[in-house]
Amino acid sequence: MATELDFGSKEEQAYQAAREFSKLFYNTFDKKRHLLNRLYLDTASLVWNGHSVTGLDNIIKFIDSLPSSEHTAENLDCQPLISEVSRGQLSIIVKVFGKVKYDNIKEPRAFNQDFLLTSQNNVWKIVSDSLRFQE
Amino acid sequence: MSRRGGFRVTTKYDGTRSFGEHDDRWQQNDQRPRHSRGRRPWGGKNNNSYSRGGGPRRGGRSGPDPRSRLDDDGDVSMSDTDRGSGHQRYNPYGRQNRGYDNRRDSRPDDQSRDRARRMGLPIDNSAPSADKWYKVTIPYGQKAEKSFVLKSLTNMSDVPFKPINYHYDQNRAVFYVQDKRAADALKRCHRRITMPSGFKMLLLVNLTNPPVLPMDPETVEKLKVCLSDRYEPSLKALNLSDLGQDEGLKNAGVYFTATRTDIINKIASIIGENIPELECLNMSKNKMRSLDIMSRLVTHAPNVTKLDLRDNKLRHISDLNLLKQWKLDEIVLDGNELCDKFHENSVYISAVRERFPKIKKLDGHDLPPPITFDIEADVALPPTKESFFLNSEVQTIMVKFLKEYFTLFDSDNRHNLLQAYHEDAVFSVSCSYHVLVQSKQANLKEYFPHCRNLTRAIEKDRRQKLLKRGNGAIVAALFQLPKTIHDPNSIVVDVSHASSSLLVFTVSGVFKEADSKADKPPIRAFSRQFLTIPSGSGMVIANDMLHITNASSHQAQKAFKQLAPTPSSSPVPETSQQAPFPQPGPAFTVEQQAMIAKFSEQSAMNMEWSAKCLEQNGWNYEKSGQVFLELQREMKIPSEAFVK
Numbered sequence: 219m220a221t222e223l224d225f226g227s228k229e230e231q232a233y234q235a236a237r238e239f240s241k242l243f244y245n246t247f248d249k250k251r252h253l254l255n256r257l258y259l260d261t262a263s264l265v266w267n268g269h270s271v272t273g274l275d276n277i278i279k280f281i282d283s284l285p286s287s288e289h290t291a292e293n294l295d296c297q298p299l300i301s302e303v304s305r306g307q308l309s310i311i312v313k314v315f316g317k318v319k320y321d322n323i324k325e326p327r328a329f330n331q332d333f334l335l336t337s338q339n340n341v342w343k344i345v346s347d348s349l350r351f352q353e
Numbered sequence: 354m355s356r357r358g359g360f361r362v363t364t365k366y367d368g369t370r371s372f373g374e375h376d377d378r379w380q381q382n383d384q385r386p387r388h389s390r391g392r393r394p395w396g397g398k399n400n401n402s403y404s405r406g407g408g409p410r411r412g413g414r415s416g417p418d419p420r421s422r423l424d425d426d427g428d429v430s431m432s433d434t435d436r437g438s439g440h441q442r443y444n445p446y447g448r449q450n451r452g453y454d455n456r457r458d459s460r461p462d463d464q465s466r467d468r469a470r471r472m473g474l475p476i477d478n479s480a481p482s483a484d485k486w487y488k489v490t491i492p493y494g495q496k497a498e499k500s501f502v503l504k505s506l507t508n509m510s511d512v513p514f515k516p517i518n519y520h521y522d523q524n525r526a527v528f529y530v531q532d533k534r535a536a537d538a539l540k541r542c543h544r545r546i547t548m549p550s551g552f553k554m555l556l557l558v559n560l561t562n563p564p565v566l567p568m569d570p571e572t573v574e575k576l577k578v579c580l581s582d583r584y585e586p587s588l589k590a591l592n593l594s595d596l597g598q599d600e601g602l603k604n605a606g607v608y609f610t611a612t613r614t615d616i617i618n619k620i621a622s623i624i625g626e627n628i629p630e631l632e633c634l635n636m637s638k639n640k641m642r643s644l645d646i647m648s649r650l651v652t653h654a655p656n657v658t659k660l661d662l663r664d665n666k667l668r669h670i671s672d673l674n675l676l677k678q679w680k681l682d683e684i685v686l687d688g689n690e691l692c693d694k695f696h697e698n699s700v701y702i703s704a705v706r707e708r709f710p711k712i713k714k715l716d717g718h719d720l721p722p723p724i725t726f727d728i729e730a731d732v733a734l735p736p737t738k739e740s741f742f743l744n745s746e747v748q749t750i751m752v753k754f755l756k757e758y759f760t761l762f763d764s765d766n767r768h769n770l771l772q773a774y775h776e777d778a779v780f781s782v783s784c785s786y787h788v789l790v791q792s793k794q795a796n797l798k799e800y801f802p803h804c805r806n807l808t809r810a811i812e813k814d815r816r817q818k819l820l821k822r823g824n825g826a827i828v829a830a831l832f833q834l835p836k837t838i839h840d841p842n843s844i845v846v847d848v849s850h851a852s853s854s855l856l857v858f859t860v861s862g863v864f865k866e867a868d869s870k871a872d873k874p875p876i877r878a879f880s881r882q883f884l885t886i887p888s889g890s891g892m893v894i895a896n897d898m899l900h901i902t903n904a905s906s907h908q909a910q911k912a913f914k915q916l917a918p919t920p921s922s923s924p925v926p927e928t929s930q931q932a933p934f935p936q937p938g939p940a941f942t943v944e945q946q947a948m949i950a951k952f953s954e955q956s957a958m959n960m961e962w963s964a965k966c967l968e969q970n971g972w973n974y975e976k977s978g979q980v981f982l983e984l985q986r987e988m989k990i991p992s993e994a995f996v997k
Binding site: 226229230233237263264265267268270283292294295311315316323334346347350351352353 | 678733734735736737738739740741743775777778779781783784785787788789805806807808813816817820822845847848849850854855857858859861878880882884886895896898900902905907908
């Protein structure tokens with residue numbers, strides 16, 4: 219079991235991870251969607267506007283069915299999970315508010331997207347992903 | 354009638370029209386010369402210029418195609434071989450349209466008459482002209498009283514006339530008549546009336562476009578009546594055919610022409626407000642040369658699937674691009690020049706399908722199904738669904754939890770939320786203006802001091818200070834946020850991760866601020882990610898991350914619209930599936946829970962109201978009971994309190 223970090227360090231770690239993640243995730247989603255599978259855990263779950271998809275393969279299949287996209291994040295926040303929950307494994311939650319424009323769909327949408335990320339062998343992976351349009 | 358005789362020439366022309374016109378290039382570039390007979394290369398102007406605006410037409414003065422005048426007023430019989438010397442095509446219509454009787458130009462234009470006159474062409478003054486407008490201008494007419502002018506003209510004119518839109522344009526008095534005989538009679542009054550100033554009254558009478566009268570509320574009401582007459586609810590069909598001839602509209606002072614975008618826009622907003630479900634739209638016989646005028650219809654009537662554009666003046670298949678947003682399965686284009694550009698039916702069908710891939714019926718004919726590729730070019734988004742709870746067990750827990758949480762959150766005392774949070778719980782709030790709302794947004798200044806938006810540069814100290822840790826700090830932070838009233842009907846829950854030790858879910862919806870001084874408190878939208886862990890029989894919040902923005906206009910419109918629940922409806926409006934209000938959760942102590950259960954049993958009120966009553970009376974059971982009896986006697990307890 220890793221040594222428990224103090225809260226300040228966990229916050230710092232969460233902050234750095236969330237900043238990088240939000241850029242990487244949307245860049246991959248918009249431009250290199252075929253690489254998205256590397257970001258999700260095998261057992262990850264996705265809830266997309268009420269559609270529930272579980273398991274990496276299904277998530278990738280679902281995301282592939284969406285039109286090409288262009289996300290812009292306007293707001294980002296993150297929190298570390300508390301020790302009682304994380305039990306030594308570093309995990310964070312990330313919240314994004316922004317807009318997304320899909321190919322062939324005229325109006326952009328405002329969206330809220332929430333993630334739970336966990337570190338596995340020093341790599342951050344998405345445990346859960348929840349997106350909803352604000353409309 | 355020689356007018357029609359003139360047009361008949363065109364059939365001869367039509368018969369010889371052939372090459373080039375089905376070539377795709379025509380759709381792309383209007384400026385290419387056309388090789389068919391009767392068409393000349395034209396100058397550099399994009400011919401779209403003809404289709405816009407209601408003013409005098411551009412071009413043509415340098416030498417219009419004489420044949421084009423036939424379309425306006427012409428009583429000119431010319432052979433097809435006659436060629437004008439000009440290089441600017443004046444009127445591109447009329448030659449190809451087959452067999453129309455109504456050849457009069459939609460915008461009778463005195464200039465064309467003048468042109469004809471200059472060219473030494475005879476003008477048929479006896480042509481029927483019921484829908485022609487004449488503008489009567491009286492120079493210096495402003496100096497005389499309107500009553501004097503009209504009275505003396507009525508006396509002098511040998512034909513009665515009805516002046517429309519009498520107004521002043523600088524020092525001129527101007528009005529309109531829609532009657533050729535009256536116009537001619539008025540013309541004869543020129544210099545025959547002496548004005549009070551001693552000068553003779555001058556009268557200039559010209560053919561003109563229909564007057565544009567302002568749309569006052571009364572006119573709009575009349576317009577609505579006309580539209581409802583034209584609407585067939587059982588078919589969701591609106592017939593806007595031949596609007597220019599609608600007597601009801603004319604009586605309302607709405608003189609439609611294909612350039613009156615304002616009228617169509619008004620109609621579009623009436624549709625949007627009253628019949629957004631509209632599916633069949635008939636826009637035939639409106640003399641439209643362009644579909645620009647219909648752009649608002651596309652946005653206000655998004656569900657149109659059947660469109661009739663028969664007998665308009667559309668020249669290019671590409672005009673339809675403006676309507677691509679409509680997922681049409683039927684369209685009628687017959688009677689538009691663009692149809693004549695296709696010599697092969699298959700090319701025509703493909704061109705229409707390119708714009709409307711779902712087309713099944715074209716010009717009344719069923720089309721064979723298209724052969725498509727497996728990769729759909731036009732990928733649509735999956736439709737948005739309701740809340741996702743994973744399973745009914747989670748739903749029950751969740752509904753209970755949220756009901757309690759937001760009841761307390763919206764109450765005067767958020768301190769009661771203390772026990773809803775784990776002692777090490779983490780909370781933060783961030784806010785940003787809505788990314789898509791273009792109009793001015795309500796100020797979020799009460800939230801910005803607490804805002805932890807990490808997309809902006811934010812100092813580490815401040816960032817960490819804004820991340821609240823521990824239930825005491827969290828409740829203190831919650832106290833600093835404005836008091837709220839959440840709209841229970843707006844709440845949507847998505848459970849994204851559930852295990853025996855952990856629930857991760859997002860709650861979103863709208864609220865308004867309880868203490869807002871504004872007449873119309875702004876509607877805010879929130880999205881809140883919770884992470885909860887089991888605790889005793891319930892659960893506690895380990896993480897709570899809140900984002901606040903302004904509601905979208907659609908959200909604001911819907912907010913707080915649903916009436917308070919009636920006895921017959923559900924006591925838990927958050928979700929479509931009902932869960933009875935459950936045992937109080939972690940927000941109450943064991944003793945309190947027992948007290949609530951007992952109180953509920955004795956009072957017959959549900960748990961929620963029992964808890965509310967006890968809470969408001971400081972958990973004094975007897976006092977609560979007295980207050981309850983008193984309120985019940987005064988019939989002040991809403992029936993929903995008894996819905997279990």
